[in-house]
Amino acid sequence: MTATADKPAAEAVELVTLTIDGTEVSVPKGTLIIRAAEQVGIEIPRFCDHPALKPAGACRQCLVDVASPGPDGNLRAFPKPQASCTMTVTPGMVVNTQHTSEEADRAQKGVLELLLINHPLDCPVCDKGGECPLQNQAMSHGRPESRFVDVKRVFEKPLALSSEILLDRERCVLCQRCTRFSKEIAGDAFIDLQNRGARQQIGTFDEDVLDFDGYRPVGAAAEDEAGRAFSSYYSGNTVQICPVGALTSAAYRFRSRPFDLVSSPSIAEHDSSGAAIRIDHRRGTVMRRLAENDPVVNEDWITDKDRFAFTWQNLDDRLTRPLIRKDGELVEASWPEALAAAAAGIRAATAPVEGDDAVAGARGTGVLVGGRVTLEDAYAYQKFARAVLGTNDVDARARVASEEEQSFLGATVAGTGLGVTFGELEKAPVVVLVGFEAEDEGGVVFLRLRKSLGRQRVVAVAPFLTRGAQKLDATLVPTVPGREPGALADLPADVREALAQPGAVIVLGERAAEAKGTFTAALDLASSTGARLAWIPRRAGERGAVEAGALPGLLPGGRAVSSKAARAAVAQAWGVDSLPSAAGRDTAGILAAAAEGGIGALVVGGVSASDLTADVEAALAATGFVVSLEVRRSEIAQAADVVLPVAPPSEKSGTFVNWEGRLRSFATAIHTDAMSDHRVLDLLAREWGVELGTATVESVNAELAALGAAGEGSGPPRRPPSRHAPPSPRRAPRCSRRGTSWSTRARSRTASRTSRAPAASPWPACRRRPRTRLESRAP
Amino acid sequence: MSGSDEVWKVNRERDGKRETFESNLPKKGPIGEALAPVAGFGVSLRNFFRPTVTEQYPRVKTPPMQRYHGRHQLNRHPDGLEKCIGCELCAWACPADAIYVEADSNTPEHQVSPGERYGRVYQINYLRCIFCGLCIEACPTRALTMTNEYELAGPTREGLIYEKQDLLAPMGANMLAAPHPMVPGTTDGSYYRGEVTGPVKEQVEWVREQRPEDPTLPENRAKEPATEEARRG
Numbered sequence A: 001m002t003a004t005a006d007k008p009a010a011e012a013v014e015l016v017t018l019t020i021d022g023t024e025v026s027v028p029k030g031t032l033i034i035r036a037a038e039q040v041g042i043e044i045p046r047f048c049d050h051p052a053l054k055p056a057g058a059c060r061q062c063l064v065d066v067a068s069p070g071p072d073g074n075l076r077a078f079p080k081p082q083a084s085c086t087m088t089v090t091p092g093m094v095v096n097t098q099h100t101s102e103e104a105d106r107a108q109k110g111v112l113e114l115l116l117i118n119h120p121l122d123c124p125v126c127d128k129g130g131e132c133p134l135q136n137q138a139m140s141h142g143r144p145e146s147r148f149v150d151v152k153r154v155f156e157k158p159l160a161l162s163s164e165i166l167l168d169r170e171r172c173v174l175c176q177r178c179t180r181f182s183k184e185i186a187g188d189a190f191i192d193l194q195n196r197g198a199r200q201q202i203g204t205f206d207e208d209v210l211d212f213d214g215y216r217p218v219g220a221a222a223e224d225e226a227g228r229a230f231s232s233y234y235s236g237n238t239v240q241i242c243p244v245g246a247l248t249s250a251a252y253r254f255r256s257r258p259f260d261l262v263s264s265p266s267i268a269e270h271d272s273s274g275a276a277i278r279i280d281h282r283r284g285t286v287m288r289r290l291a292e293n294d295p296v297v298n299e300d301w302i303t304d305k306d307r308f309a310f311t312w313q314n315l316d317d318r319l320t321r322p323l324i325r326k327d328g329e330l331v332e333a334s335w336p337e338a339l340a341a342a343a344a345g346i347r348a349a350t351a352p353v354e355g356d357d358a359v360a361g362a363r364g365t366g367v368l369v370g371g372r373v374t375l376e377d378a379y380a381y382q383k384f385a386r387a388v389l390g391t392n393d394v395d396a397r398a399r400v401a402s403e404e405e406q407s408f409l410g411a412t413v414a415g416t417g418l419g420v421t422f423g424e425l426e427k428a429p430v431v432v433l434v435g436f437e438a439e440d441e442g443g444v445v446f447l448r449l450r451k452s453l454g455r456q457r458v459v460a461v462a463p464f465l466t467r468g469a470q471k472l473d474a475t476l477v478p479t480v481p482g483r484e485p486g487a488l489a490d491l492p493a494d495v496r497e498a499l500a501q502p503g504a505v506i507v508l509g510e511r512a513a514e515a516k517g518t519f520t521a522a523l524d525l526a527s528s529t530g531a532r533l534a535w536i537p538r539r540a541g542e543r544g545a546v547e548a549g550a551l552p553g554l555l556p557g558g559r560a561v562s563s564k565a566a567r568a569a570v571a572q573a574w575g576v577d578s579l580p581s582a583a584g585r586d587t588a589g590i591l592a593a594a595a596e597g598g599i600g601a602l603v604v605g606g607v608s609a610s611d612l613t614a615d616v617e618a619a620l621a622a623t624g625f626v627v628s629l630e631v632r633r634s635e636i637a638q639a640a641d642v643v644l645p646v647a648p649p650s651e652k653s654g655t656f657v658n659w660e661g662r663l664r665s666f667a668t669a670i671h672t673d674a675m676s677d678h679r680v681l682d683l684l685a686r687e688w689g690v691e692l693g694t695a696t697v698e699s700v701n702a703e704l705a706a707l708g709a710a711g712e713g714s715g716p717p718r719r720p721p722s723r724h725a726p727p728s729p730r731r732a733p734r735c736s737r738r739g740t741s742w743s744t745r746a747r748s749r750t751a752s753r754t755s756r757a758p759a760a761s762p763w764p765a766c767r768r769r770p771r772t773r774l775e776s777r778a779p
Numbered sequence B: 001m002s003g004s005d006e007v008w009k010v011n012r013e014r015d016g017k018r019e020t021f022e023s024n025l026p027k028k029g030p031i032g033e034a035l036a037p038v039a040g041f042g043v044s045l046r047n048f049f050r051p052t053v054t055e056q057y058p059r060v061k062t063p064p065m066q067r068y069h070g071r072h073q074l075n076r077h078p079d080g081l082e083k084c085i086g087c088e089l090c091a092w093a094c095p096a097d098a099i100y101v102e103a104d105s106n107t108p109e110h111q112v113s114p115g116e117r118y119g120r121v122y123q124i125n126y127l128r129c130i131f132c133g134l135c136i137e138a139c140p141t142r143a144l145t146m147t148n149e150y151e152l153a154g155p156t157r158e159g160l161i162y163e164k165q166d167l168l169a170p171m172g173a174n175m176l177a178a179p180h181p182m183v184p185g186t187t188d189g190s191y192y193r194g195e196v197t198g199p200v201k202e203q204v205e206w207v208r209e210q211r212p213e214d215p216t217l218p219e220n221r222a223k224e225p226a227t228e229e230a231r232r233g
């Protein structure tokens, strides 16, 4: 279901009492019969009904006998069985399902037989076989034999709707779940019902079909209903909700059967939403990824990126052993050899050059983290930079970044715990998007905004209304790129007024860093109107990196490098004498310095050259020594002197912090001997004789917990809280199913002393996702 | 009182009575009683004069009963296409988890079985198989059957994992080795209904064009009569 956990305590609801199969049940007014039956454990077969979609009554599988009291108070039965997924309960209603009514049972069996008339019954070659509602319900509620002896309707199959989605029209039961999802949830009606009667089918838009003369097969996917090129960011969800094998995934085609798969719950790594997913793998290879239901984050849906972009980690260029450059060639080496070579190389490249003081002083080191690593990894990178390399030149923002953005992040994002949530974003009366394209950058954020279509006003401060913004029915505040601050300063009066409503939200995207002054303007706007601010970056690791202090000017927990007290506190926690105090450079600064030969050694994490506008190739070439921590032989790995292989997200555990500030921890899905970045850095630090203490996720979490959020005076100056904002960043802990507020962290130091060591976890109650393995085959 | 008390009482009563064992074999007469200690030799004596049943395995191999559950075989359609569609139903049915299947898509350039899907990887682990035949019952296309072959022993574990090429039925006299296109104008249904009886001209031509050396082409068959035996290996 799609209830949000962020709901305030339920108001008194009007209850309706009815009888289902002789059991009395009271449910809130407006509940559908099928849902009421679920509450008393009675299952009614269904195909088209989906809790997140509006009722359609398309398949007729859920027929039940219904009688309700007439005006005279006497029970009056409906003349025919009724669809329980479209009828709401009324007081005194008496419902008899297939369990108690022969009539309903007969009706259901008849419907199922009819649905199977044109079905090809090709379960042995169908990808849905073994997990198919049609197969299951035909077994549980169907007739054993069909009476249909004629020739079945045939269609050409499979039809490629897109590169990822295949349609088999013969198997379709016309439940319209897919078309309803596309229209209601995603807003891309890229498929629709076409033709009528026995020829009725799902298909892509095609002029020839709409204008058909007799029957013609639907052509290849080209354009959607409105004649625009096919594009949907969420089309994969239709594959998951199709109750038969009509819509299947090209990537999963004939790859395996449900009983072959081991399912591991995880968190998607492709955007900052932290969507819950299920990774299905067979013999150590990921076969597919599905959306998991998480009411507070992604509800039932994920983006196509999160669903289909998983093959990258098993390609031929995957690194499994460390590489060392010998005579200009990268050759495989053992771990001890590679670690020693990396340390020796960094030392040699940064050693003071005799008689050249100027150069010696400038030849520092830099650490580029990339925005894709987990919280634990980001913490290890910055600790490695500060405690081992002695530099603040560490930056996780492999994108356009600015000093202003960093102060903003330090002051209003880092260490503030759960801020604006998905639920609050959905309920916000008005949302202003600045430098943020929800559909493209936000993943499921877009679906939440679209869910409130008609109830919410979306204002886009952008050069033009994009397709995504149009789907949100957004109003445009036109501005040329770079002039956002001005646009925010003189927003139309009505928008400004709307922002003063309680719950209004201003969303700042990653591109807000491109225009100088945008953050200041947004903060001014927020404090003058009382609207809340949400920073939604693009990459999964960005928020975690901010929390972990993997930014040049930020220490863990939102402490400022410039604050002496903060440096001392962190140095004490780490057991080092002092932390570097010189101001660090951001990614662009580090690369610019490197290009001029000012950087002796670079440690590069999850960065790819295409992330950056700078000439990475030239910068790496001019750097004395480059160590790359990579999953694959990327461009940067190829240019490095030592390459240390690290684990992709499915082969490690860790935590992504999503844009809300919610901790999204995930366990290892596939156990291999690949190591996480934080473990590799821990090993590397030993070459300097430094105990980094980041060998395990637990030890990093314990350290983060011990550090806690910045105390008063050690963080960057904070702005007074805005009118409708929560009074203080340290709110009561808010513990959801899979994530909790950061606020518990401040206290957990004391907590950890009193509780079992070393359980100094910052997130005591619900830190880690259950390590259950949902094996499809019963043990 | 309670039932258990009753049981306890009955048991105690029964302890008192000692029942003597009484055989229900027919009682022997006095002579029978006297010869009883050596009666067993009669059995040996009788068998001296019977034909022997010793089998001279492995010098002489006796065929087992016709429906003996021996090594599996993956059958072919009359035109040489494989019957297995890689559905994994056999793997699903197998109580010993002895079968491993990976399927793949048939393409016009690489049509291995009729229809959309074929079994790319097919393995039976004879260290696990208990020869129950449930896989045979599960197979929807009659691709999997069992032969009478019972010599399934070997020195290595790997050697007892039979791959698809070890399990595939030998090419029949008329068959054309897969991959090649289906008979024009047919669907997978035609194959299952037995409407395809052998390779047609188009298929032979296709193979001739793609793999002129293929030993199952009519012209190559004539040259190499021993190929079939060699293929059986």
Ligand code: SF4
Binding pocket: A171, A172, A173, A174, A175, A176, A177, A178, A179, A202, A241, A242, A243, A244, A246, A247
């Ligand atoms: S393709 Fe699937 S989801 Fe869409 S109408 Fe057909 S059966 Fe329903």
Ligand code: SF4
Binding pocket: B093, B094, B095, B096, B097, B098, B099, B124, B128, B129, B130, B131, B132, B133, B134, B135, B136
């Ligand atoms: S005969 Fe039985 S044990 Fe052997 S492979 Fe078939 S199903 Fe498995």
Ligand code: SF4
Binding pocket: B083, B084, B085, B086, B087, B088, B089, B090, B091, B101, B119, B138, B139, B140, B141, B142, B143, B144
């Ligand atoms: S042998 Fe039969 S049951 Fe097994 S995969 Fe092939 S077609 Fe399916």
Ligand code: FES
Binding pocket: A045, A046, A047, A048, A049, A056, A057, A058, A059, A060, A061, A062, A063, A083, A084, A085, A086
């Ligand atoms: S589930 Fe009720 S009509 Fe389809």
